Amino acid sequence: PAIWGKLPAHADFVGSGPLYSCGGGLDTYRWTPTLAAGIYDVYVWWTTHPNRSTSVPITVVHAGGATTRTFNQQTGGGQWVVHGRYTFNAGTGGYVQVSDVNGQAAADAARFAGVP
Numbered sequence: 001p002a003i004w005g006k007l008p009a010h011a012d013f014v015g016s017g018p019l020y021s022c023g024g025g026l027d028t029y030r031w032t033p034t035l036a037a038g039i040y041d042v043y044v045w046w047t048t049h050p051n052r053s054t055s056v057p058i059t060v061v062h063a064g065g066a067t068t069r070t071f072n073q074q075t076g077g078g079q080w081v082v083h084g085r086y087t088f089n090a091g092t093g094g095y096v097q098v099s100d101v102n103g104q105a106a107a108d109a110a111r112f113a114g115v116p
Contacts, residue, residue, distance in 0.1 A: 021100035021107070023053065029107035030097045037090040038114055041082060044096065045109040048077030053103035062086035062094050073106055080111060088112075 021027045042060050046052075052073035059068040060083055069083055088094040096110040 021105050023100045023103040023105070025099070025101035028097050028099045030095050031110040032092050032095040033112055034092050035088045035090065035094060035112060036114075037088065039085060039087050040112045040114055041085050042096060043080040043111040043113065044071070044083050044098075045080055045111070046071070046073045046077045046106040047108055048073065048075060049104075049106070050074055051104050053100075053105055055102045056105040057099045057101060058083060059097045059099070060084065060086055060094070061097070063089045070102070073104075077106070077108075085115065 021029070044058055046056070054072040054074055055070040056073045057068050057070050059066050064087060067084060067086065071081065083096070086094075094112075098105055098107040
């Protein structure tokens with residue numbers, strides 16, 4: 001079961017408000033869009049806070065497999081940060097997932113921008 005809590009509104013979040021997890025490696029949060037087949041630049045957005053992990057793993061599952069990168073969520077929040085460029089099949093098989101395995105993590109937004 002998910003244990004993500006909703007953060008109060010503040011200046012550096014997207015949409016209706018970010019989520020956070022207190023860490024411990026028990027929780028993930030996933031964005032699963034319905035995509036047309038193609039190449040997409042994938043971006044992530046988080047809220048910066050000094051209690052966040054400096055190595056939050058964010059995984060993109062795409063047509064070629066899964067790519068995990070770690071991000072320092074104590075800095076760099078409040079903006080779109082590129083995860084990478086990936087090929088996706090049509091449908092809902094691709095997604096972005098945030099894990100709290102390395103400590104407190106925020107899950108605010110993911111963006112899939114089609115590449116012409």
